Each structure stands twice: as structure tokens, then as C-alpha cells.
Amino acid sequence: MTFEPTLDFARQLDAQDPLRDFRQHFLIPPAPDGQECLYFCGNSLGLQPRTARAAAERQFENWQNLAVEGHFKGETPWMYFHQRLQDATARIVGAKPVEVVVMNNLTTNLHLLLVSFYQPTATRYKVLMEAGAFPSDQYALETQVRMRGLNPDDAIVELTPRPGEYTLRTEDIMARIEELGDSLCTVIMGGINYYTGQVYDMAAITRAGHAVGATVGFDLAHAAGNIPLHLHDWDVDFACWCSYKYLNSGPGGVSGVFVHERFADQPELLRLAGWWGYDDKERFKMKKGFRPMRGAAGWQLSNGAVLTMAVHEAALAEHEAAGGMPALRQKSELLTGYLEFLINRLGLTKQQLEIITPADPAQRGCQLSLLIHHNGRDLFEHLMAVGVIGDWREPNVIRLAPVPLYNTFEDVYRVGEVLAEWAARQ
Structure with a gap:
């Protein structure tokens, strides 16, 4: 134009x-x-959104009128509220419903996913990220590396632009992944760099990471609701994002998680477990021995924050209505x-x-x-x-x-x- x-x-x-x-x-x-x-x-x-206040108010009314029975009764039983958000969430990030769940906050979810997808060995322990990533990502990786008894200065490899440039070239990212080779355990980058606004070629990065045997994930805080995403088709292993930026779901709003379908039926995959991630058909039997729900829902820890999820549902409806x-x-x-x-x-x-x-x-x-x-x-x-x-x-x-x-x-x-x-x- x-x-x-x-x-x-x-x-x-x-x-x-x-x-x-x-x-x-x-x-x-x-x-x-x-x-x-x-x-x-x-x-x-x-x-x-103008509908946000009323959405939260409906849940206040359910709390008032149903109290604990609100978990099972009413138009929006709280026990299944996260399921109400799955389809719209999947469409936003280009996923199947089984691959997404809304829970917690962004950095909490990043930690939970790194527990599962950053599993270093004596020889494969490097983690690759962009230099100048959002501080929460840097801090999460530093502490995850230290938890494994490793030195962040050795284990974390940062991608920096060429001298005189502000953004990363895709070919330089590819070359660094290939150079690290079988020492590379995990790639974790922002889908969009928060500082420069650069969109990374997530499909190419995922292919390159997988080619050397690494897992690949993305922090989509600045990408979800901003650019088209195709996480399933790109074969991304894991991702997480917040809902309070382009998804308009309020300060501190709930976060989203993506775990590729190929991990949906791997209950043995290491994770931090919680009651709400347990098989919901057996959850109230209160048995020992964690049996995760199928798909991303198996990474849940606690029952959902319904008031904030209600606002998120109202905000997602605006995205859906807009096409x-x-x-x-x-x-x-x-x-x-x-x-x-x-x-x-x-x-x-x-x-x-x-x-x-x-x-x-x-x-x-x-x-x-x-x-x-x-x-x-x-x-x-x-x-x-x-x-x-x-x-x-x-x-x-x-x-x-x-x-x-x-x-x-x-x-x-x-x-x-x-x-x-x-x-x-x-």
C-alpha cells in the first residue's frame, strides 16, 4: 500500500x-x-475488555450462591474451567487442544517446562538463548542450570548480533546450533525479542535444534496474540506465554502452556507434579502415585484461578469475534x-x-x-x-x-x- x-x-x-x-x-x-x-x-x-468486569462478577455470584458446590454446579463448573479455554487457546498458538492448557503465570510455567525439557547429561548440557532476553528468562535459566549442579557461565550460551547490528540473523542462529552439536541440550528463546521486536524463525530454529538432538522451546510473551503461530506444525517441543499483553486478560493474568502432542502419552516424562494434573477421572480417590492427565493438562499443579480465567475467557472471545x-x-x-x-x-x-x-x-x-x-x-x-x-x-x-x-x-x-x-x- x-x-x-x-x-x-x-x-x-x-x-x-x-x-x-x-x-x-x-x-x-x-x-x-x-x-x-x-x-x-x-x-x-x-x-x-468491556466484558471483563461482568465475566469476573459472574464468578463472584457463583461463589456467593454456590460456595464449594461451584466446583461442580452452575453454568461454568470451576473444576473444568480450564477446558473452556482450550479451543480458543489452541487456535491462537496453532496447536491441538490436547497440547495446551491455561494455568499459573508465565515464569512459573517456564520453570515447570524446563524441569521436563532441560535434562542435561555429562556431555549434553548446553542451553542456547538470545543475549538480552527478558530478565525472567535469564534468571529462570540461571537457576535451572545451578539446580543441576552446573555453572551458568559454562552451560548457558548466548546469541549476540553481529557488531553494529541490533538483531540476530537466522543463519547465525543456525550456525551456532550446528556448532554446539551434541553438546546442546535445549534451545529456549523468545518468539519475539521484547527489546527489538524481532520475530525469530521458530520453524527453522526448531528444525536445527532437533537435527542435533536438542529440545526446543519458546517464551511467547510478546508473540501470542500478536503474530500467527503454528507450534504443532513447526514441531516445537514446548512453549509458554502470558495473557496480559496482546491477549488483554488483565495484570498478572493467567499463562498458557504448549506441550507437543508427541509427549501426551509419556507419563514417565519427568515433571513437577500436583493434584490438578492428576488423571481427573481418578483425582478424587486421593491415591498415591502420580498419574498425569493426557497432554499439556498433565503439567497442572493446583486448581485454576477462576476469577482471572474468567477474565481471560472474555478476552479470548474478543479475539475469536475479530476473526x-x-x-x-x-x-x-x-x-x-x-x-x-x-x-x-x-x-x-x-x-x-x-x-x-x-x-x-x-x-x-x-x-x-x-x-x-x-x-x-x-x-x-x-x-x-x-x-x-x-x-x-x-x-x-x-x-x-x-x-x-x-x-x-x-x-x-x-x-x-x-x-x-x-x-x-x-
Whole structure:
């Protein structure tokens, strides 16, 4: 598409947008002037669906009227609530329902999965990740390695971009996997790097990892609900993600887990066990000896957090109603492309502002990371002061995420206006 830097053009795109009505399904915070803010921070916390409060309230009413019997009675028995989320969750990540379960929080689930899928030996003990991964991933891996009696400085191998570059080249990832060979136990990377917004070639990484005998998993915190995923077809071993970013399920919302179907009937696979992961047909017999449920559900520990799962169900319904990831992705590419177009028109040098997110739409989601070499914090605070809500990441990056469910092309145009006013003063 040929973009134009005018308000009329932005409004024309909005008028043609088949998802335009979904903005009204979300609550948008006010700006300092009392108008709706320009919210470009869905990569940190998605906006609240208007249906979320009522969804939680229904469970409060069940708690009030049914008490403990709410586990088995009513329209949404709590004992089976996680099953209500399976189909929609599977569609979001490209999985079979048996391969997914919603439970716990993201880093908890990452630890649980690493217990099963990082099983080092004397010779195969290396774990590969991208340098500068989100700190929780770094800390989880450090402690998992130490639990095995290994030294993180030796066992953890980090992938770094080439000198002068900000993102990883797929061929360099492949070469490093091949180089590590039969010393590589597990590959664990973000599906999208939180800092740069780069989408990794998860299919190629999985093939390369399997070719040398390693297990391969992904933290999809910035990918789930943002880009199309095909975890089953890509043959990924395991993955986990949060629900409070692009899935709009509230602060600290529940996490999702993927375990490939080939592990569904391997009860002997080492895991940390809990009552809720036990065969639900036998669970209340309270017997010794753990017998996991089939598939990802066998990694559950405790009964589900129903109030947060109810909000998650309401949020998933918005994604389903919008047509799922194909429809969202189509608008996402246009929104992000329009923001990129407006930024590139500012006429700034790379010493002033540099987009470090890949220019290729296939290698990014709905996020642009702006590297501001001088006084970046001042620009970020100015954006916030005029009602543009983005995200600051040390030492000098502003992340802006135009989310297709609730951001408009006029939103993007308005952000471009603010940036143009700033650029004119440089």
C-alpha cells in the first residue's frame, strides 16, 4: 500500500477497516487533557475488555450462591474451567487442544517446562538463548542450570548480533546450533525479542535444534496474540506465554502452556507434579502415585484461578469475534507499516533516531523499537505528558505498539504528529 501523511488518509483507512468497531469493546484511559489517550503500550499491558468486569462478577455470584458446590454446579463448573479455554487457546498458538492448557503465570510455567525439557547429561548440557532476553528468562535459566549442579557461565550460551547490528540473523542462529552439536541440550528463546521486536524463525530454529538432538522451546510473551503461530506444525517441543499483553486478560493474568502432542502419552516424562494434573477421572480417590492427565493438562499443579480465567475467557472471545490471528495480522501489518512510514518521514539521522525493529513485516509484530541516541528519556516523558502511552526500556529505547484490536490509523497519525513536532526542534 502507498501511504499518505494526512489525517484524511488515516481516517479513510479507518473507515475501510473491518475491525474498526472492536475499539469500542475496550476501555481506553484518559489523557491529561481528559480525552482518550493514544495507547501504544499493549506489548506491556493490553487494555481492559468491556466484558471483563461482568465475566469476573459472574464468578463472584457463583461463589456467593454456590460456595464449594461451584466446583461442580452452575453454568461454568470451576473444576473444568480450564477446558473452556482450550479451543480458543489452541487456535491462537496453532496447536491441538490436547497440547495446551491455561494455568499459573508465565515464569512459573517456564520453570515447570524446563524441569521436563532441560535434562542435561555429562556431555549434553548446553542451553542456547538470545543475549538480552527478558530478565525472567535469564534468571529462570540461571537457576535451572545451578539446580543441576552446573555453572551458568559454562552451560548457558548466548546469541549476540553481529557488531553494529541490533538483531540476530537466522543463519547465525543456525550456525551456532550446528556448532554446539551434541553438546546442546535445549534451545529456549523468545518468539519475539521484547527489546527489538524481532520475530525469530521458530520453524527453522526448531528444525536445527532437533537435527542435533536438542529440545526446543519458546517464551511467547510478546508473540501470542500478536503474530500467527503454528507450534504443532513447526514441531516445537514446548512453549509458554502470558495473557496480559496482546491477549488483554488483565495484570498478572493467567499463562498458557504448549506441550507437543508427541509427549501426551509419556507419563514417565519427568515433571513437577500436583493434584490438578492428576488423571481427573481418578483425582478424587486421593491415591498415591502420580498419574498425569493426557497432554499439556498433565503439567497442572493446583486448581485454576477462576476469577482471572474468567477474565481471560472474555478476552479470548474478543479475539475469536475479530476473526482470529489472520484478520488481526492483516491490520497489524498496515498499522505498523503506517507508523514506520510516518517515522521515516521525520528526516532524522540515525544518530538521532533509529528504528531497530526489522523493516521486513515478516520479521516483526505490532511493535517498533525506537533507539534514541540522545535525550531519549526526555522524548519519552514528553510523549507521556501529551497522552501518548508507550514504553521506555533502558538504556535508550522507546517501544510503540499499535495493536489491531483497539488502535486506529488516526491514532498512528496523531503519534506521528507528536513525533514530527519533536523532530522539528532537533
